[in-house]
Every structure is written in structure tokens, then in C-alpha cells.
Amino acid sequence: MTATEERSVPKPVFTDAEAGAKVFPDSDARRFNYYNSAKRKQSHYEDVTVEVQPDPRHYLSQGWLYAFADGKGGYPLEWTALKAWGSDRPEPERGPGSGGKGYDWPAHGWHEFRDPNEEWELTLYRYNANVVRQLNQNVDAARQAKAFEQWNPNWVDFVAKHVGAWMHVDHGLGLYLFANANRRAPTNMHNNAISVNSMHRIRAAQDLALYNFTLTEEIEGFDGTAHLETWNSDPAWQGVRETAEQLTGIWDWCEAIFAANVVFEPLVGELFRSNLVQQAAPANGDFVTPTLVGAGEFDYSERDLRYTKAMFDLLVNDRQYAEHNKGILQGWLEDWVPRCIAAARTLQPLWSQPDAKPTRFEDGLDRAKSRFVGILSDLGLKAPKELGQ
Amino acid sequence: MSRQSVAKAHQKIQELSWEPAYHTPVSHYGTDYTFRKAKKKDPLKQVLRSYFPMQEEKDHRVYGAEDGAIRGNMFRQVQERWLEWQKLFLSIIPLPEISAARAMPLLFRTVPNPELHNGQAIQMIDEVRHSTIQQNLKRLYMQNYIDPAGFNSSLRNFQNDYCGTIGRQFAEGFITGDAITAASVYLTIVAETAFTNTLFVAMPAEAAANGDYLLPTVFHSVQSDESRHISNGYATLLMALSDESNHQLLERDLRYAWWNNHAVVDAAIGTFIEYGTKDRRKDRESYAEMWRRWIYDDYYRSYLVPLEKYGLVIPHDLIEEAWNRIWNKGYVHEVAQFFATGWLANYWRIDPMTDKDFEWFEYKYPGWYDKYGKWWENYNRLATPNGHHPIVAEDVDYVYPHRCWTCMVPCLIREDMVTDKVEGQWRTYCSETCRWTDADAFQPIYQGRNTPNMGKLVGAREWETLYHGWNWADVVSDMGFVRDDGKTMVAQPHLDLDPKKMWTLDHLRRMPEVQSPNVLLNRMTDEQRAAFQADYNRQGPAGRPAPRA
Numbered sequence: 039m040t041a042t043e044e045r046s047v048p049k050p051v052f053t054d055a056e057a058g059a060k061v062f063p064d065s066d067a068r069r070f071n072y073y074n075s076a077k078r079k080q081s082h083y084e085d086v087t088v089e090v091q092p093d094p095r096h097y098l099s100q101g102w103l104y105a106f107a108d109g110k111g112g113y114p115l116e117w118t119a120l121k122a123w124g125s126d127r128p129e130p131e132r133g134p135g136s137g138g139k140g141y142d143w144p145a146h147g148w149h150e151f152r153d154p155n156e157e158w159e160l161t162l163y164r165y166n167a168n169v170v171r172q173l174n175q176n177v178d179a180a181r182q183a184k185a186f187e188q189w190n191p192n193w194v195d196f197v198a199k200h201v202g203a204w205m206h207v208d209h210g211l212g213l214y215l216f217a218n219a220n221r222r223a224p225t226n227m228h229n230n231a232i233s234v235n236s237m238h239r240i241r242a243a244q245d246l247a248l249y250n251f252t253l254t255e256e257i258e259g260f261d262g263t264a265h266l267e268t269w270n271s272d273p274a275w276q277g278v279r280e281t282a283e284q285l286t287g288i289w290d291w292c293e294a295i296f297a298a299n300v301v302f303e304p305l306v307g308e309l310f311r312s313n314l315v316q317q318a319a320p321a322n323g324d325f326v327t328p329t330l331v332g333a334g335e336f337d338y339s340e341r342d343l344r345y346t347k348a349m350f351d352l353l354v355n356d357r358q359y360a361e362h363n364k365g366i367l368q369g370w371l372e373d374w375v376p377r378c379i380a381a382a383r384t385l386q387p388l389w390s391q392p393d394a395k396p397t398r399f400e401d402g403l404d405r406a407k408s409r410f411v412g413i414l415s416d417l418g419l420k421a422p423k424e425l426g427q
Numbered sequence: 428m429s430r431q432s433v434a435k436a437h438q439k440i441q442e443l444s445w446e447p448a449y450h451t452p453v454s455h456y457g458t459d460y461t462f463r464k465a466k467k468k469d470p471l472k473q474v475l476r477s478y479f480p481m482q483e484e485k486d487h488r489v490y491g492a493e494d495g496a497i498r499g500n501m502f503r504q505v506q507e508r509w510l511e512w513q514k515l516f517l518s519i520i521p522l523p524e525i526s527a528a529r530a531m532p533l534l535f536r537t538v539p540n541p542e543l544h545n546g547q548a549i550q551m552i553d554e555v556r557h558s559t560i561q562q563n564l565k566r567l568y569m570q571n572y573i574d575p576a577g578f579n580s581s582l583r584n585f586q587n588d589y590c591g592t593i594g595r596q597f598a599e600g601f602i603t604g605d606a607i608t609a610a611s612v613y614l615t616i617v618a619e620t621a622f623t624n625t626l627f628v629a630m631p632a633e634a635a636a637n638g639d640y641l642l643p644t645v646f647h648s649v650q651s652d653e654s655r656h657i658s659n660g661y662a663t664l665l666m667a668l669s670d671e672s673n674h675q676l677l678e679r680d681l682r683y684a685w686w687n688n689h690a691v692v693d694a695a696i697g698t699f700i701e702y703g704t705k706d707r708r709k710d711r712e713s714y715a716e717m718w719r720r721w722i723y724d725d726y727y728r729s730y731l732v733p734l735e736k737y738g739l740v741i742p743h744d745l746i747e748e749a750w751n752r753i754w755n756k757g758y759v760h761e762v763a764q765f766f767a768t769g770w771l772a773n774y775w776r777i778d779p780m781t782d783k784d785f786e787w788f789e790y791k792y793p794g795w796y797d798k799y800g801k802w803w804e805n806y807n808r809l810a811t812p813n814g815h816h817p818i819v820a821e822d823v824d825y826v827y828p829h830r831c832w833t834c835m836v837p838c839l840i841r842e843d844m845v846t847d848k849v850e851g852q853w854r855t856y857c858s859e860t861c862r863w864t865d866a867d868a869f870q871p872i873y874q875g876r877n878t879p880n881m882g883k884l885v886g887a888r889e890w891e892t893l894y895h896g897w898n899w900a901d902v903v904s905d906m907g908f909v910r911d912d913g914k915t916m917v918a919q920p921h922l923d924l925d926p927k928k929m930w931t932l933d934h935l936r937r938m939p940e941v942q943s944p945n946v947l948l949n950r951m952t953d954e955q956r957a958a959f960q961a962d963y964n965r966q967g968p969a970g971r972p973a974p975r976a
Contacts (some may be wrong), residue, residue: 051506051638052504053503053507055507060924062929063912067575067910067911070579070580085563085566086559090521090558092522092595099893100886100888101885101886102599102886103592103599103835104599104604104609104882104883104884104886105882106604107457111886133887133893135894137893137897162552163479170475173476174476217535217547218532220551221602233528234552244440244476247439247442248474263442269445270445270448280448280449283450284449289453
């Protein structure tokens with residue numbers, strides 16, 4: 039008989055260390071007590087996001103510990119020209135015997151922002167996994183149904199070139215505008231929402247690229263590289279490209295989010311997606327492309343615009359800096375509306391390319407403008423005169 | 428998707444990037460490194476179509492385990508000794524994670540390789556995931572563990588506590604200064620490639636041995652993302668190596684990053700593993716043994732050393748010295764003793780060591796009892812209030828240490844402590860390397876070379892100085908480490924939850940005032956300071972006063 043050597047394993051020990059096993063001071067204090075919730079009850083989202091990025095104006099008693107060469111550490115409030123109440127309060131000076139003094143929570147108005155989408159780990163993976171699963175299924179179903187055979191020949195070309203070109207916009211803004219802005223804002227709630235926005239755009243870009251890859255395999259004569267030529271040199275796209283590049287060149291993180299989500303997306307993004315591709319596709323025999331483009335549209339209109347409005351709504355209604363902020367936002371509108379209108383107008387030749395035409399360009403643009411004015415009106419901002427161009 | 432189709436899909440998405448023709452993307456961050464526009468492959472090959480469902484599946488497992496733990500009442504069998512240290516660990520760790528997310532864009536304009544930017548953006552969202560999944564774990568502990576105090580106040584505490592600050596400097600090192608130094612060398616090449624092994628692999632094993640299988644569930648899910656982040660660092664490192672002019676900076680940064688990571692991570696994780704566990708099986712690996720396996724063999728010997736063939740100078744001396752500090756100089760034991768000395772400034776409870784613990788320490792670290800045993804016996808003797816002060820104000824042959832200006836862990840290995848006058852202030856450092864980091868590495872000129880993008884060490888880096896001259900009761904109130912009866916402290920030097928055995932602010936009121944060692948140092952004359960340093964260097968081990976000459 040062989041002797042079995044006893045395995046070395048830790049033994050379970052009953053410790054009775056469960057909630058409620060004893061009564062003592064704090065034994066039932068089971069809520070995070072370092073922040074005030076936006077609504078009556080602390081939400082799960084708030085619990086996992088609020089206060090993770092510190093702030094030297096309240097609990098951060100030793101201040102930032104590392105800085106850039108210019109001496110600025112952490113998340114300087116002056117990385118945007120916009121202000122929230124309390125922004126101008128000086129950081130408490132600390133020295134021998136100063137203690138941990140600071141301001142009461144939230145110390146300044148930036149901390150009041152909450153992402154209405156309540157994005158954190160669980161929500162963002164659940165949402166995006168559902169989107170990519172649905173898109174995969176749609177494309178697979180179309181492939182099995184030989185749906186691509188029903189496309190008008192001109193539409194094949196249109197999708198290769200122009201739907202393909204949009205992936206570059208998504209990719210460029212996702213990486214160099216939104217992912218970049220995730221470093222800049224002073225609260226974790228801002229930066230998490232912006233990170234999620236970034237991933238929506240990068241995912242949408244990849245969705246279109248992989249769709250293009252599938253179409254290259256499925257449709258004879260589909261030119262899987264046509265989008266590159268279109269993006270690089272088709273005059274109809276150079277206005278959009280120039281504006282996209284300008285957007286990635288913005289220094290101020292609030293201006294970047296504002297210019298992209300409040301101005302560019304309604305005037306150019308939705309114009310292209312909703313008022314061109316979505317309208318034209320069905321009549322050209324295509325029921326698949328709208329599902330992909332529609333996913334990007336939903337990301338923007340139902341998620342990204344939603345947090346953006348909540349973010350700027352606080353700033354235009356700020357108890358201290360509302361007028362200051364509105365003035366700056368109006369200035370940004372004057373800069374960005376003409377650029378975006380010009381980019382939109384450069385796209386006009388696309389409206390005549392499919393065999394089955396969508397609604398007229400001017401009608402689509404009017405719809406986009408009207409939508410844009412609605413967003414501005416929600417934020418208490420005025421449409422600049424350049425909108426009439 | 429099949430592996431082949433993932434590769435093809437990844438190839439396709441490389442078509443997404445383009446060279447700007449009209450405007451250049453904004454450059455917020457600088458580096459003194461130079462990169463040729465060499466084509467390098469993104470080793471991650473991650474496509475979001477497969478990434479999101481993969482992460483969602485991982486989430487399902489994590490949240491399923493969390494549900495199971497609650498239904499199965501895991502908390503009936505978790506060791507309080509272990510969970511108490513999680514109050515510190517889980518208040519620190521979400522910030523380094525989120526800082527890593529914020530660090531990624533530092534690399535976009537400084538590493539001219541769009542293929543890598545994709546991997547960096549995915550790392551960004553991974554880090555958001557890690558931060559919130561860890562916050563969620565802490566929330567769950569707060570709701571289900573017997574003593575929620577400390578968990579419920581964690582993010583306030585973390586930002587003003589003298590241990591939290593050590594962890595915070597780790598996180599801030601990712602997001603400021605020279606972009607490559609911070610986001611690439613410090614974060615991905617050293618912190619993630621080397622030290623997440625002890626953080627997220629060694630520590631979960633210890634958690635499980637203490638009846639806590641949720642920490643392993645969450646942290647292994649986190650660690651499975653780290654391997655991709657390591658690839659980001661490696662790809663950038665190879666690009667940097669291809670330009671000779673970067674070698675001087677890489678050597679500087681590897682020295683800084685290695686030493687700072689060692690000082691901070693080994694202090695924290697070493698203490699959690701060795702002093703937070705109740706598992707004293709002799710064949711359980713000690714922290715030193717885990718370190719040897721995960722960091723020395725896996726990282727140093729199989730990752731760093733092979734880079735020598737590319738001409739990279741590896742800080743062999745500092746790696747050996749880190750081991751020397753852990754194995755011969757008792758680094759982890761000194762740190763644990765310091766945390767316990769200052770228990771009253773914390774927000775968790777620290778269990779005294781028992782005879783069984785002593786036996787294990789002596790077995791794993793021969794000579795341990797002679798150095799530390801007596802002090803822990805005193806700790807136990809002074810654990811419940813009985814007319815005496817907390818141990819820090821009692822005569823137990825312990826000299827309160829000076830703080831290291833750089834790594835912010837105190838100068839616990841007394842013979843290694845050095846001083847220097849930097850920017851008009853006398854500072855103490857735990858080691859010559861930490862002095863070099865402050866005085867030489869983080870400066871606008873390095874070895875005669877202009878390094879205008881290098882960051883700075885700033886801030887009120889010594890916690891004790893903020894409270895110089897304060898009564899201890901006021902210190903603890905100011906930090907907010909008090910329970911809901913308005914007087915019982917969150918921190919306790921034992922695990923007894925009987926209110927009669929717990930320390931209150933009233934007990935602290937009788938103590939002598941807090942004194943900042945650094946304030947006192949700066950008041951000394953040159954002669955006094957020289958004598959002070961000579962005395963300090965003769966102190967220890969275990970914080971003992973210098974033997975009389």
C-alpha cells in the first residue's frame with residue numbers, strides 16, 4: 039500500500055467576521071461617507087467612481103506629489119478656459135503645523151458632474167459586447183441570405199468609398215480627441231465618461247473596417263481599399279478631414295468635447311449617418327449597412343451626447359461662472375460652426391451618387407441644423423449667424 | 428473569431444490611421460526621448476469586436492463569484508487580520524489603475540507609431556475597468572464584512588493618511604513629467620511587467636489562504652489584462668532602444684523606476700502578505716520567496732537581462748540591492764513594524780503577532796525573533812488601553828524614523844539613510860538611490876544633458892510636518908478616522924471589537940505632541956546634523972536606538 043502524503047492546504051477557519059455579527063461603533067456604517075450623492079441615495083455608479091481622482095482642495099492634504107516640468111501636477115483646473123464654482127479658490131497652503139485643512143466636499147463645482155449613463159466597468163462591457171454581438175449576427179444573417187447580391191452596383195461603390203471613409207473620422211476622434219481628453223478633466227466622473235466615448239468611436243471605426251473586410255470577401259468587385267483613396271484625396275471628403283484634424287488639434291479639453299459632440303456630430307456626423315446613409319441604403323437594396331451605422335448613431339445620440347449635455351448643462355448654469363462659461367461657449371460656436379458647415383457642404387456631391395437618391399442634401403442639412411439648434415437651446419446657447427451659411 | 432481571422436482583422440484595422448495633412452494633433456506632453464518613425468508591430472493585436480465580449484465574459488465570472496460569496500457567506504470564514512489590511516490596499520489601488528488610464532495619451536504624440544496607439548487606447552479602457560471593479564470589491568467588503576469602518580471612508584483616508592501617500596506617489600508617477608519616463612518606463616516596463624506579479628498574483632494566493640476568494644477572483648481578472656499592457660511597454664522599449672541617444676535616459680529611468688517600485692510596492696505588498704496572513708504553514712512561500720520567483724527570476728532574469736544584447740544598461744546593482752534589502756536588511760519587517768508603530772494614524776486594525784507567527788517568521792527568516800520579536804511582544808502588551816499610551820509614545824526601544832523625501836517610505840534601514848540639501852531644505856532619504864532620484868534624476872539637466880521635460884517631485888511630502896505641534900487626538904479628528912460615536916478610533920492595535928477594549932480620542936489626548944523629524948532636522952546646526960546622522964546610521968535593526976559608544 040502506498041502512503042499518500044497529506045497535501046499542504048490552508049484550513050478553513052470559522053471567524054464569524056460577517057456583517058452584523060457584533061454591535062460596536064460603526065458596525066452598521068455601510069455607506070461611503072466621503073461624498074454627497076447627486077440624488078437622495080448614493081448610486082452604485084457613484085460608489086465606484088466618485089473621489090478616485092484626488093483633489094488638493096479637499097482631502098488631498100499633502101498636495102500633488104509629482105509634477106510636469108512647469109510645476110503643475112495632477113489635474114490642473116486651468117486646462118480648460120471654462121470654470122465651475124470654486125475654481126478660483128486657491129489650493130490650501132500646507133506647511134509645518136498646517137494640518138489637513140481644505141474645503142468641504144465637493145470643494146468646487148466640477149465634482150458635481152455625474153454621467154447620466156452611469157458608465158463603469160460592468161455597464162461599458164455589457165453595452166459594447168451587446169453591440170458587437172448584434173452587428174456580427176446582422177452581418178452573418180445577411181451573408182447567409184445573400185443579401186449583398188441585392189445591392190445596386192453604384193451602392194457597392196458608395197459603401198466602399200464613402201461609408202468606408204467615415205471610419206477614419208471615428209478612429210481619429212476616438213484616439214486623438216476623446217482618448218486624449220481622458221487625461222485632462224479634474225474628476226474621475228468626467229474622465230471615465232470621456233474614456234467610454236473614446237471606445238465607442240474606436241469600436242465604431244473598427245466595426246466599419248471589419249465590415250469593409252467582410253464585403254471585400256462577399257461582393258465581387260468590392261474594392262476594400264477604396265476608402266483610403268477617398269479619405270486621402272476625394273475632394274468631397276477633404277472638408278471633413280480638415281475639420282477632423284482641426285478637432286484633434288484643440289488644446290482645451292472642454293473645447294475639444296464641445297466642438298466634437300455639440301457641433302461636429304450633429305452638423306456633420308448625423309448629417310452623414312442619418313440623413314444620407316440611413317436614408318439611402320434601403321432603397322438601394324441594403325438593409326445591413328444601416329445596422330452598423332445605426333449603432334454608431336445610437337452611441338452618439340443616446341449615450342455620448344447625453345453625458346455631454348449633462349456636463350455642459352452644469353457649466354452654463356453654474357452658480358458662479360454661468361455667464362463666463364456661456365461667453366466662452368458662444369465664442370467656440372463662432373469658431374466651429376462655420377468650419378463644420380463648410381465640411382458638411384463639401385460632402386454635398388455624395389447625395390447624388392446612389393442610384394436611389396436620399397432626401398435632398400439641403401433638406402438633410404436643414405434637419406441637422408434644426409437638431410443642432412435644439413441641442414443649443416437645451417444648453418441655453420444661441421445659434422451663431424454662421425449657421426445660416 | 429478564429430486566431431487567423433483575428434490576425435487578418437487586426438491587419439485590416441491598421442488601415443484606419445492616417446497622417447494628418449492639414450493640422451497636427453495637439454501635443455500636450457513632452458519627452459526628451461527621440462523616436463525614429465520605425466514601423467513596429469502592435470503585439471496586442473486586439474480587435475474590439477472580440478475584446479468587448481471577452482471582457483464581458485470575464486465580468487460574468489467575477490460577478491458570479493461575488494454573488495456566490497455573499498450567498499455562501501464567505502465572510503463567516505475570512506480572517507479579520509487579512510481583511511483589515513485590505514482597507515489600506517483597496518483604498519490605494521484604484522488610483523494607480525485610473526492613473527494608468529490617464530497615462531496612455533501621454534504616449535500618443537511622443538511615440539510616433541499609430542499601431543501602438545490602438546493598444547494604448549485599449550489599455551486605457553482596461554484601466555477604467557480595473558479601477559471600478561476594485562472599487563466595487565471594496566464596496567462589497569464594506570457591506571458584508573463585520574467592520575465597515577475604514578472601507579466606508581477609504582477615499583478620504585487614502586488622500587490624507589501617511590501610508591496612502593506612499594501609494595499615491597506610485598500612481599502620480601504614471602501621469603506627469605517626461606511622457607516616456609512616466610507612462611512607459613515607470614508604468615508599463617517596470618510597474619506592470621515586474622511588480623503586478625506580486626500585487627496581483629502573489630497576493631491573491633494569500634487572500635485565498637485567509638478565506639477570501641473574492642480578491643483572487645477580481646485581481647486575477649485584472650492581471651489577465653496586464654499581459655497585454657506589458658506588450659505595450661515592450662514595444663515602446665524596443666523603439667526607444669533603436670535610437671542610441673535614448674540609452675542614457677533609459678538607464679536613468681530604469682534605475683529610478685526600479686528602485687521606486689521596489690521601495691513602494693515591496694513595502695506595501697510585503698507587509699500585507701507577511702503580516703496580514705494567518706496561514707503559517709511552513710511550506711507556504713514567504714514574500715521573499717515569492718519575490719525571488721516572480722520578480723528576480725521571471726522579470727529580471729528572463730525579461731530585463733536579455734535586453735542587454737540591445738545595448739541597454741540594466742541596473743544589476745539595484746536589483747541585487749533590492750533583494751539584499753528584502754532578505755538581509757529586513758525591509759518588509761521594518762515596514763510592517765513602522766505601520767504598527769503608527770497604528771493610531773491609520774484607519775484599519777492591526778492584529779498583534781502571536782507565538783505561532785513568531786515561529787513561522789523565525790523559520791522563514793532566521794534571526795527574525797532577535798530583531799523583531801521583543802518589539803511585537805511589547806505591541807501585544809500595549810494593545811488595549813490600560814493607563815499607558817499607544818506604543819509610539821512608550822519606551823520600547825524604538826526611534827521614530829525620518830521620512831524618505833523620494834519614496835516616502837521612512838528611512839527604516841538606518842545605516843542607509845542619507846541627507847542632502849535640495850532647494851534650500853535639508854531632506855532625508857532612505858537610500859543613496861532615492862537621494863539621486865530627487866537631486867539628480869528629476870532635474871532639468873542630467874549628467875550635463877538638457878532634460879527639459881523631466882518632471883519634478885513636489886508637494887508636502889512629509890505627513891508628519893503637516894501635524895507638527897498637534898495633539899494626537901486632534902490629528903486623528905482632523906483626518907476623520909473616528910467612528911460614529913464621535914470618539915472611538917477606526918484604527919486599533921488589535922482585533923477585539925468590544926467597545927471597552929477600543930481606543931478613543933480621550934486616550935490620545937494625554938499623549939505628547941506630534942513632532943516632525945524634518946522640521947527638527949532643519950533647525951539643527953551643521954554640527955548637530957552631522958552628529959544626528961551618525962547616530963541615526965548606527966540605529967536599528969528594528970528601530971532600536973544606537974548603541975552607546
